[in-house]
Every structure is written in C-alpha cells, then in structure tokens.
Amino acid sequence: MSKKKWRWGILSTANIGRTRFIPALQSIPDVEVVAVASRNLQKAEAFASECGIAEAYGSYQELMEHPDIDILYNPTPNYLHVSLSIKALEYGKHVLCEKPISVTARELDQLVQAQQQYPLTRVMEGFMYRFHPQWRYIHELIQDKKIGKITHIHAIFTYFNDDPADVRNQDNLGGGALLDIGCYCVDVAKMIFNGSPKSIQSYVEYDPIFSTDRLTTALLEFKEGIATLVCSTQTFSFQQVYIHGTKGRIEVNIPFNSASDEEPRSIRIVTKEGVLKKTFDQINAYVLMAQAMQQAIEKKHPLPITLQDSMETMAIIDRLLYPKNNGFGSYTP
Amino acid sequence: MSKKKWRWGILSTANIGRTRFIPALQSIPDVEVVAVASRNLQKAEAFASECGIAEAYGSYQELMEHPDIDILYNPTPNYLHVSLSIKALEYGKHVLCEKPISVTARELDQLVQAQQQYPLTRVMEGFMYRFHPQWRYIHELIQDKKIGKITHIHAIFTYFNDDPADVRNQDNLGGGALLDIGCYCVDVAKMIFNGSPKSIQSYVEYDPIFSTDRLTTALLEFKEGIATLVCSTQTFSFQQVYIHGTKGRIEVNIPFNSASDEEPRSIRIVTKEGVLKKTFDQINAYVLMAQAMQQAIEKKHPLPITLQDSMETMAIIDRLLYPKNNGFGSYTP
Numbered sequence: 001m002s003k004k005k006w007r008w009g010i011l012s013t014a015n016i017g018r019t020r021f022i023p024a025l026q027s028i029p030d031v032e033v034v035a036v037a038s039r040n041l042q043k044a045e046a047f048a049s050e051c052g053i054a055e056a057y058g059s060y061q062e063l064m065e066h067p068d069i070d071i072l073y074n075p076t077p078n079y080l081h082v083s084l085s086i087k088a089l090e091y092g093k094h095v096l097c098e099k100p101i102s103v104t105a106r107e108l109d110q111l112v113q114a115q116q117q118y119p120l121t122r123v124m125e126g127f128m129y130r131f132h133p134q135w136r137y138i139h140e141l142i143q144d145k146k147i148g149k150i151t152h153i154h155a156i157f158t159y160f161n162d163d164p165a166d167v168r169n170q171d172n173l174g175g176g177a178l179l180d181i182g183c184y185c186v187d188v189a190k191m192i193f194n195g196s197p198k199s200i201q202s203y204v205e206y207d208p209i210f211s212t213d214r215l216t217t218a219l220l221e222f223k224e225g226i227a228t229l230v231c232s233t234q235t236f237s238f239q240q241v242y243i244h245g246t247k248g249r250i251e252v253n254i255p256f257n258s259a260s261d262e263e264p265r266s267i268r269i270v271t272k273e274g275v276l277k278k279t280f281d282q283i284n285a286y287v288l289m290a291q292a293m294q295q296a297i298e299k300k301h302p303l304p305i306t307l308q309d310s311m312e313t314m315a316i317i318d319r320l321l322y323p324k325n326n327g328f329g330s331y332t333p
Numbered sequence: 334m335s336k337k338k339w340r341w342g343i344l345s346t347a348n349i350g351r352t353r354f355i356p357a358l359q360s361i362p363d364v365e366v367v368a369v370a371s372r373n374l375q376k377a378e379a380f381a382s383e384c385g386i387a388e389a390y391g392s393y394q395e396l397m398e399h400p401d402i403d404i405l406y407n408p409t410p411n412y413l414h415v416s417l418s419i420k421a422l423e424y425g426k427h428v429l430c431e432k433p434i435s436v437t438a439r440e441l442d443q444l445v446q447a448q449q450q451y452p453l454t455r456v457m458e459g460f461m462y463r464f465h466p467q468w469r470y471i472h473e474l475i476q477d478k479k480i481g482k483i484t485h486i487h488a489i490f491t492y493f494n495d496d497p498a499d500v501r502n503q504d505n506l507g508g509g510a511l512l513d514i515g516c517y518c519v520d521v522a523k524m525i526f527n528g529s530p531k532s533i534q535s536y537v538e539y540d541p542i543f544s545t546d547r548l549t550t551a552l553l554e555f556k557e558g559i560a561t562l563v564c565s566t567q568t569f570s571f572q573q574v575y576i577h578g579t580k581g582r583i584e585v586n587i588p589f590n591s592a593s594d595e596e597p598r599s600i601r602i603v604t605k606e607g608v609l610k611k612t613f614d615q616i617n618a619y620v621l622m623a624q625a626m627q628q629a630i631e632k633k634h635p636l637p638i639t640l641q642d643s644m645e646t647m648a649i650i651d652r653l654l655y656p657k658n659n660g661f662g663s664y665t666p
Contacts, residue, residue, distance in 0.1 A: 148569070
C-alpha cells in the first residue's frame, strides 16, 4: 500500500452516504473524508457535523474546485449522476458513482466520452454488493461444477414505497423500480452468466400517477441459460437470488443489501448430498469497494467495474423500459 | 353419503397409480378397486397381485367393456389421455384423467365434444395438488388481504432426468417439461389470480436430441398481476410457489407434490408483523380428489375441475410451446 492518504469528498447529503458509505470510508486507515457539499449550506453543515466531516459547502461547484480532494462519492438523485460525474472528471477528480450510473445508455455515453477525454481521472459505478466475498465463493462453486451446468437464475428485489415525495417515485428524477433496484437483478444475472443477454422479454407495469415502473418482470436469454428477473417498488420487501444447475442450486438470501451492521451472511448449497450452509464473516462491502477502487487507481489497473460493464447493464434497462407503457416489450439484437 | 360402493378401474400399470393413487383409493371405505388393464396381460397380473386388485386384463378394451366399473383412472402416457378418456365416456364410465388431460388444446376439444355427447358420464383432470387444504387456507389469507394486494407470483417446478427411454423425454408421446410439470405452474397461477392471462411471453429451450422442451420460462400478465413461471426436466429438483403482495408474501414449500407419505406441509406467511409458519395435518390429497369427484357425480354438481378450466390451461401451454424452436414466443389474445 502507498503511504498516501486518500481524500474523499461527498456530493449531497443523501441518506445512503450518512448511514452506509461515509462510516465505511471513515473506518479505512488511509482514507480521510474531507468535505461534503449540498445545494443548501445549512444542510451540508448539519450533515458534516453529524458525520464528523471537517468541511461543508453550499454548492457542488465548491467541492469540484476543492484543491485537496482525490475522489468524489456521488450519491445524488439518479438524474444528476452523469452530469455531476462528468464535471468531477473535468475538475480532475475520480468518481465513485452510486448505481445506476445513469438514467439511460444514451446519457451514459456522454460519460464514456468524458472518460476518454480525461483518462487520468476515473469513474466507477458503485455496485458494492459485488465486493462481498460470498460472490467469489459462489463463483468458485460454479467453476468447480458443484451444482453442474447453470440452467436458470431467478433474481428478485422488491420493497413497498408509495410516497409521492420520494425521488424514487419521481419519473423525471430517474425514479422507478428498474433504476433503483432492478439494476441489481440485471447486474447479477450478467455477472453469473458472464456476459450480456442474447434476447430480452419483459412485462413492465407503470404506476398510473407516478409514471415510474412499479413492477418489472423480465426473461433474459443468455448463451448459457435463462434469467427471470422481478423488481417492484410496490411489493413487500424481499430480495433473493436462486442459481439453478443440473446438479444442485445455490440460494443467496441477502444478495444485494449491504450487511455491515447485520448478522453475517449465509448461502445454502443444495445438492444430492444434502444442504450445505456456508456462513461468511461479517464484512463491510462498501469498505472493500472503496479499497478496490483506490488500489486500481493507484496501480493504474482496470477498475473492478468498468464503464463497458455499466453500459451493458444500462442497455438492458433501456430495452426493458421501452416501450413506456404498460405491457410487453421484446428485443433481439 | 350414499350407501353405494364406487367401483374403480385402472388404465395401465403406471407407477403413479401403484405408488400414489391406488393406495389412496384403497384407503377410502366406499371404494373398491376392481380391475387393472395393461396392453400386456402378464404385467397387468403382476401389478394386480402387487396392488391387491382382484381382476387383471390384457387390453384396455376389456376394462372399457367391464360391466361393473363406475370410474376409470387414466394415468397412461400423455398422448393416450384424450383417446382413452373418450372411449371410456362412450362405454358409460366416468374418467379421472392424470394431468395434463391432453397434449394440445385442439386435441382436448375432441374430449369436450365427447363430454357433450355423453353428459351422464363425466371426465375430470387430476390436478390433485388443488385438493390439499393448504390452498383453501392460502385463498382465505388472500381474501382477507393478509398480504395486501397480490402483485406477483413465482412458480417453479424442476427435476433432472435425461433418460432417453423415459416417456417424459419422448416428444411424440407427449413428453417435455411443460406438459409434465409446467402444467402445475400454469394451473396454480390461474388458480391464484382466478382467471386466464391477458398476454403471455415465454422462452422455451428444446433438447437437441429429444426435441422436448427441457427448460421453459414464461411471463403471464393477468388482470391483477404478473406470474413468472419456470419448469425444467434438466435442472436439479425443486418446487416452490411465492405469492407476493403489497403487504407481505406467502411461501409455499411443497406446492405440487403429493405428501401422503411425507411430513406434514407448512407454509410461511411473512409480513411486517414477522414470520408466521402454518403447519397442516398430514393429509392425502389423492383421497380428497377422488372423494370430491365421486360426490360431484353423485349430486350432479359441477366437477371441482371443469373441462373449461383444463381448456384454458391447455390453451396457455399451446401458446408457450409455439413456435417449436429455441427462442421467444409472445401472444396477446
């Protein structure tokens, strides 16, 4: 490890930063969380005081111009992800951007171009769930053919929230089930099947008032098998990934949530030999994500989640959300 | 109850009869299993001796002509279901036909017409799972809005069997995942949403050697919500139904199998109040099905599963299997 201290700035007073990411950063020895910016100075100051952050700013611009910050964490509402991430690159700052990295693939393309223009500063989508060691373990099980050939994956992520004031229920701010939580289901299917789908079918139900997708179901055909995906913002909370193979299955009970303050995770592997429950040490996936990003930047290695990865995920989400009315859409490239 | 003894005949020496249905029938006081017929007399005799059945015949025709039989149980390979059931009606015998009642909706139409021609003898598809009391309990939970409004159902049924000699892997005998086990997934979605889907999308993967569907996934859009269905004959054994609502979910762990010789069933109801596990007394759903059918015939009531029900299920299966090549099919009536 370098002797360098990584200096982070936080864009916005989003709850995910306060409860999850900032405490994770502050637990890393070579990290200093320098400053937070909000469009409202009082909010920024209160947030800084609560989170133990030294500096607070009343505009994002001041954070961009801050001379002593290496990386920005961008947990703003989805519709601001791309524009603020591009601005950060222009100001010479790396960006860890919350998922989804954009609202459409077309919009993400602007960020890809900015990344090419500013290759020394780097941007990564914050799919922190990928950094939990359970996935490396699952990957090894699959490689070792523990459950035979994978035939089908089922990924579901739901919660209930019909508050019209919530950004997640505001279509023009990048709300909706697919962008908020469905992106996890898409990403995990791509990760397990190690590629992009050959064809897609979906049923999307839009909320008649919010115009956001409140229930999206999809079939993705990959080279190796099929994924069924379900996400909903108006269904009782649930998240699960089932990986089905010819000789067994893996049940992932907390596939997506961070579990820093929860009980250690476990997965179940069911085969003819019986049920094997594998428990993992308590671990903070946000810490692992931040460290992995810092290390890739320092060593000039590829980032653990590339913009190409993110572009493939957004292209799928685009297809699922099109056409923008209740009903089915299907797509074969 | 009437004093009458119900006299049953068994078509074929199928394993499901030997292990499941005949023992169930023989446990009912007002039932007598009179005879079994096979296309091979030796097989019929050995089967009769093993199962404690008095008479054995070397042709189906002899059972049709038997003067003392009220009801035939038809567990022949799928491609024989309709022709033998029609024959039984012609010979004045009621028929309980194993699922799926036919191979296509078009074929089932012949049976519907025969039923109209011979209204005094009745035919019913043997979806025995429906008679387990857990479904009545689940229906009441749904009616009472215990889990709010139902938004999504996921039904999966899989097993692994790549034996080319098995009828379930023979396309011309009515094999394949959808007809063998997917019909349960379709039926349960129709039962819970209480209707037929408005539109259907599917991905069907055919076995390159058997030409049977070995993995079928589908999205069914009902008036009230969406069902995702998965069935496979080349995936590790699993069966589960999840019923998701706005305020909770119901997990049905053994939705389809008969559990006469298994531990009592239980379902889990998960809501904000926590997890409620409901356990049911050990019960034989085959017994309840046979009794319900006998009672409907005796009282001239509608059968618990109507041919209209069966026709709707077969129409969905038709659509799922069409087109008959790997890939997607979609359908809106």
